[in-house]
Amino acid sequence: MTASELPLVHVIAAARPNFMKVAPLYHLLNKADWCRVALVHTGQHYDPNMSDAFFRDLSLPTPDFHLGVGGGSNTEQTAQVMLAYDRILTQSSPSWVIVVGDVNATLACALTAAKHNIKVAHLEAGLRSFDRRMPEELNRVLTDAICDLLWTPSPDGDVNLVREGVDPSRIERVGNIMIDAFEMMRSRIDAKRTYLEFGLEASSYAVLTLHRPSNVDDRAVLSRFVDCLAEVSRRLPVVFPLHPRTKKMLLEYDLLTRLQGIANVSVTDPLGYIDFMGLTSHARVLLTDSGGIQEEATYLGIPCLTLRENTERPITISEGTNRLVSLSTLMAALDDVLSSSRERAGPPELWDGKTGERVTESLRRNLIA
């Protein structure tokens, strides 16, 4: 079989958290002698510091296909990615499509591929917050319902899928691919001292990220959050890389100047992967509403306070360093963290930097089956 006759695999990436998940896998598949791989970027995240910086840090090549579907409502993004990917699938015929995570393009590409009768695999399957108000929860449930192969990061994922009626033969527990990205970049991350750029000392500061619609889209909630942050900053310095959604809402509600006026809080543009991990891996505490940061905190043994009512990653609480907090309970939880010694829970099983290898082997088996 010549190289151009090898089965083709599409790997889909759309938004910032996807880039870390596809990178380790893309590099492994690119080296494999039993398939060809094409990278598809749907364009959901398009700012240079939300996309290009990650491609550069993770050594990802220019995508083979760029769908150029940027902003818009959840429905618009999903529909436009489906239309654009439908056109790609009329000119490129993959044997398998791999989608990752829970963003709008995850569902859009999985559904489009399924309608073309192409096999689809979901990496990071089975996670559930049981909160259907979150767009990501709908994406997770619907994607898992139509995928042929479900790669889960932790036992709770398997349990959720079986409860939803998924045949266990479709489920394979492979571990957490985010840890592969961290280990792949570890030497460069360890060499980074991002905190020095903010005039800080190791283990003396908090890193904050916030972008969920439930936290940033409502004026009263966002305003209360800014007040709360002023209180946090009296305990320790805070670095706050601003997500575009959060910046847009702070501007719209006239809260950005108030935020920037808080002494001890450094507001920055979003950071690239290596800079960001260089910063978080030396933090005293992480404050976040992101899914991936809950996992990275657990892996690094750094306390994490998650500003959400629920998490689709309960293992970061049961086996990790994560706690759910609200604006009312944040200060008490922070004081508790700051008065205790650093947490050092072990990483959950299969969060070992070898998830990409297990995924690649699973795909090879399913491709030749």
Ligand code: UD1
């Ligand atoms: C999306 C994902 C979320 C993920 C987050 C990580 C969904 C439903 N949500 O949310 O799961 O945690 O990414 O960041 O898929 N924008 C820019 N520049 C960019 C990207 C976005 O200005 O590079 C703007 C958009 O135009 C929009 C806003 O930021 O106005 C929000 O972006 P969007 O992609 O809709 O959702 P996120 O909040 O980023």
